[in-house]
Amino acid sequence: MITVAIEAASAVPVFEQLRSQIEVAIRTGALEAGQSLPTIRQLAADLAIAPNTVGRAYKELERSGLIRTARRRGTIVADLHADPILERRARLADAAERYAAEASRIGASLDEAIEALRTRATSTRAGPVSRPVGLSGGNKAASSELLRSLPPALSAQVAISPLL
Amino acid sequence: MSGEFLWQAGLVSLVALAVLWRGFRRPVEEDLRRWATRFGPVLDADTRPLITWFLHRGRRLRAAGAAAGLVVTGAPLYVNLIDPARSPDFAGPLSGMAWIIGAALGAAVAEISFVQRSLRAGTAALQRRRWDHYVSRRPVLYVGSVISLALAGAMLGLLAEVGQRTEVLAAAGAALAAGALLVIGLWHIVRRPRLAVEERWRVVDDALRADGANRVVGASAAMASAAASEAVWQILREVAPAAGLLISFMLFTVGLGLWWALSRDVVWRTKVEYAVT
Numbered sequence: 133m134i135t136v137a138i139e140a141a142s143a144v145p146v147f148e149q150l151r152s153q154i155e156v157a158i159r160t161g162a163l164e165a166g167q168s169l170p171t172i173r174q175l176a177a178d179l180a181i182a183p184n185t186v187g188r189a190y191k192e193l194e195r196s197g198l199i200r201t202a203r204r205r206g207t208i209v210a211d212l213h214a215d216p217i218l219e220r221r222a223r224l225a226d227a228a229e230r231y232a233a234e235a236s237r238i239g240a241s242l243d244e245a246i247e248a249l250r251t252r253a254t255s256t257r258a259g260p261v262s263r264p265v266g267l268s269g270g271n272k273a274a275s276s277e278l279l280r281s282l283p284p285a286l287s288a289q290v291a292i293s294p295l296l
Numbered sequence: 297m298s299g300e301f302l303w304q305a306g307l308v309s310l311v312a313l314a315v316l317w318r319g320f321r322r323p324v325e326e327d328l329r330r331w332a333t334r335f336g337p338v339l340d341a342d343t344r345p346l347i348t349w350f351l352h353r354g355r356r357l358r359a360a361g362a363a364a365g366l367v368v369t370g371a372p373l374y375v376n377l378i379d380p381a382r383s384p385d386f387a388g389p390l391s392g393m394a395w396i397i398g399a400a401l402g403a404a405v406a407e408i409s410f411v412q413r414s415l416r417a418g419t420a421a422l423q424r425r426r427w428d429h430y431v432s433r434r435p436v437l438y439v440g441s442v443i444s445l446a447l448a449g450a451m452l453g454l455l456a457e458v459g460q461r462t463e464v465l466a467a468a469g470a471a472l473a474a475g476a477l478l479v480i481g482l483w484h485i486v487r488r489p490r491l492a493v494e495e496r497w498r499v500v501d502d503a504l505r506a507d508g509a510n511r512v513v514g515a516s517a518a519m520a521s522a523a524a525s526e527a528v529w530q531i532l533r534e535v536a537p538a539a540g541l542l543i544s545f546m547l548f549t550v551g552l553g554l555w556w557a558l559s560r561d562v563v564w565r566t567k568v569e570y571a572v573t
Contacts, residue, residue, distance in 0.1 A: 135493045138418040157422060168424040177489045178420035206424065 165211035308370030319359015335503035361402020365395035400515035446471035449527030459530025470523035481512030514558030521551020
């Protein structure tokens with residue numbers, strides 16, 4: 133039987149003790165892919181700790197991709213060697229489910245939710261702002277001088293770099 | 297004072313006292329051995345006191361419930377002792393089955409009020425518990441079916457204005473109570489903390505849960521069957537009294553039989569595959 137033990141006197145936070153022990157059990161294969169983990173309430177009751185503490189450990193493990201929440205089976209161990217495409221789809225579906233639930237909870241319409249997602253995805257993909265680069269024939273000081281001579285609206289959009 | 301009523305009331309009181317006497321009796325060695333054979337734990341110097349206490353406690357609560365139910369069942373007789381002119385029919389619907397309801401509630405209270413504390417604080421198994429680890433799905437399916445039958449019968453009776461309204465409503469109420477007893481009882485049995493993760497205590501823990509789950513399912517089966525029996529009788533009493541009586545009797549008997557079997561005879565080994573590190 134795979135067990136976890138919590139030391140109340142330890143300096144390590146309880147949620148971290150729990151998270152690290154479950155992670156070891158998953159990475160060593162003691163807990164197999166697809167195996168159900170106890171519910172948050174059950175584990176909290178058995179360990180006599182707050183459900184929030186178990187919830188935090190589970191959230192961290194989920195963020196690391198070690199466990200995932202399946203609709204009917206509760207929290208299960210994720211397949212670390214799964215087909216990456218299928219795994220990506222499953223995680224995307226889970227994330228979409230959470231997003232849809234949150235959007236519904238705050239009363240956003242489907243169009244609003246999609247638009248917000250599109251805006252967010254565009255800004256995330258764009259990464260840091262890239263600016264067109266102009267090459268100047270002079271040295272660094274001459275390039276800076278050239279940049280200063282440009283109209284402010286233009287100088288904010290381009291970068292001038294010395295050719296040599 | 298009517299001699300007939302005195303005799304009947306005396307008999308009901310005697311049965312209630314006998315139930316109490318038997319229920320409050322401490323489990324003897326034979327009871328413990330039988331229970332260990334049914335559910336699998338090892339009886340030793342450590343486990344024996346806990347198991348004895350658990351069995352005795354559950355037995356006392358169930359007996360108290362049954363005795364209270366018997367007193368309610370006998371209430372018309374007691375009232376007739378004081379007022380012989382009064383018809384015994386004044387009692388409410390299902391009052392004749394109050395002893396079943398009382399004992400079923402006693403079984404539920406025994407489980408729901410059982411506060412189990414972990415013997416080894418800070419340890420837990422990474423094993424999810426489910427109700428079907430502790431009791432067969434079949435009797436639970438039966439309970440669901442008879443509750444549906446009782447509710448469908450009650451609805452039909454109310455809509456078609458067949459049978460006596462109060463009896464039909466009482467049957468629906470008893471069916472809903474049986475469902476609540478089942479759900480709350482099993483939920484509590486699964487949810488309460490594990491005794492300890494060591495193999496010996498793990499088996500005791502599973503056995504206590506399995507015993508409780510079987511008793512709760514048995515009690516709700518009896519209660520739901522009594523409700524369905526009443527509902528069916530109310531529907532058929534005017535159109536097909538013979539068939540109604542037969543079906544009603546069969547439902548009632550099957551419910552009681554199932555209760556008896558689950559509480560006293562069923563042998564169960566918890567169906568959890570514990571992975572080993």
